[in-house]
Amino acid sequence: MDLGQPKESAKHETPDGQTRRNFLRLTGGVTAGSIAGCSSVIGGSSLDTLSVAYKPIFPFLQFLVMDERGYLDELDANVETTDFANQGLNIVSAYSDGDIDVAFIGITPAIRMKHQGVPGKVTAANQTGGFVVLATDEFVDLWNDHGADAFEAFREQEGRPFQFSTFPKGSVAYVLLRHWLDEELGVGTDPIEIENVAGVGPVRQALLSGNADGTFVMEPLPTILEARDAPFSRVTNTGSFLSGAPGGITFMHDRLVDDHPDVARAFLRQHVRATELINEDSGAAAEAVSAALGDRLSADLSRRAIESSASNYISDPRAISEGTQVCIQRMQDLGQISDPVETNTILEPSIYQDVTE
Known part of the structure; x- marks a missing residue:
C-alpha cells in the first residue's frame, strides 16, 4: 500500500x-x-x-x-x-x-x-x-516489595496518603485509574489522594515539583521523563490489566x-x-x-x-x-x-x- x-x-x-x-x-x-x-x-x-x-x-x-x-x-x-x-x-x-x-x-x-x-x-x-501508571522510584521499590499494599505502606512510611496527579474526573485517565485502584487492586481511594488537573503540563509540573508521587498518563510523558533520567518509573499500563x-x-x-x-x-x-x-x-x-x-x-x-x-x-x-x-x-x-x-x-x-x- x-x-x-x-x-x-x-x-x-x-x-x-x-x-x-x-x-x-x-x-x-x-x-x-x-x-x-x-x-x-x-x-x-x-x-x-x-x-x-x-x-x-x-x-x-x-x-x-x-x-x-x-x-x-x-x-x-x-x-x-x-x-x-x-x-x-x-x-x-x-x-x-x-x-x-x-x-x-x-x-x-x-x-x-x-x-x-x-x-x-x-x-x-x-x-x-496508551496510559501508564508512573510513580517515584521510592514508591516503585515499595510496590516491588508489597504489591497493592504499597499504598498503605507508603502512608505508614510518609505519614500521608499517596498523591496521584491526573486528568479531570470525566477523562479516560481518571476513569481507568479508578478502575485499577477499585477493581484490579481493591485498595480504593482510602490510602490515596487524587488531584485532577487539566492537561499534561500541570501533571508534569506536579511530578517534577514534588507535589505528586505518581500519575496515570498517556505517552509521550513517560518516555520524555525516562529520557531525562527523571526519578520516576513505570508501575503498569492499561493494556496489562484491561483487555481492549x-x-x-x-x-x-x-x-x-x-x-x-x-x-x-x-x-x-x-x-x-x-x-x-x-x-x-x-x-x-x-x-x-x-x-x-x-x-x-x-x-x-x-x-x-x-x-x-x-x-x-x-x-x-x-x-x-x-x-x-x-x-x-x-x-x-x-x-x-x-x-x-x-x-x-x-x-x-x-x-x-x-x-x-
Missing part, C-alpha cells in the same frame, strides 16, 4: 467563545485540500465541508499522520480541521452543538454524549492501552454516516492507512508527530513513544468493545452517568468492515 509522503499543512485554532462553523464563516479557514464535486452537510443533502476536530496528542496519532502526510487531501470533500489544544472539553461542546462532523476524542466523552442522546458513533478506535483498554477514538456524526457514506468510508480508509504507517514505519509516523508539534517533541522521542509497550495502534472499533463496557460500568459507579449505555449504541464497526473486509 502507498503510505503517502509528508506535506506542509497550516493549522487553524478556533478562538474560545466562537462556534466552529461561525468561526469558519468569518475566516474561511481551510487546512486540507479542496477537491471538486463536493456537497454540504450544512445545506442538508450535500457536503460543502467535512469539519474535523482534534488535539495534537498521541491518542489521536492517526489524525496527525493523516494530516501531515496529506491523506486528507485525497477525500472528495473540503476538509477543515480545528486544533482544540488547551481548550479543555470545548471539542465535545462544539461537537454537541452540531459544529463538528468527525471528532477525535476519548472514549469517556463519547459514552457521556451517547448517554445524553447526542448523534454519532465510534467508527474507529485509535489505540488500545480504550483510549482515543474517532467519533462520526450520524449525518455523515447516514447521508454521506462514501465520504465516511473514504475517511476510514485513510484512518486504516495511517494505522498501517504507524505500525509498519514508526520513524515516518514520528516525523509526522514532530512536524505537528514543532519543537515540543523531537522525532526520536516521538518514535520511542510510539514504540512504547503502553500503546497498540489500531482502527477496528470492535477491539475496544470489552474495555468500553468496563468504562461504562465504572462511569455509572462513579455517578458520571445515571444509566448504562449499550455498547452497540456507541461502537459502529460496519464502516471499518466495509473498507477492510
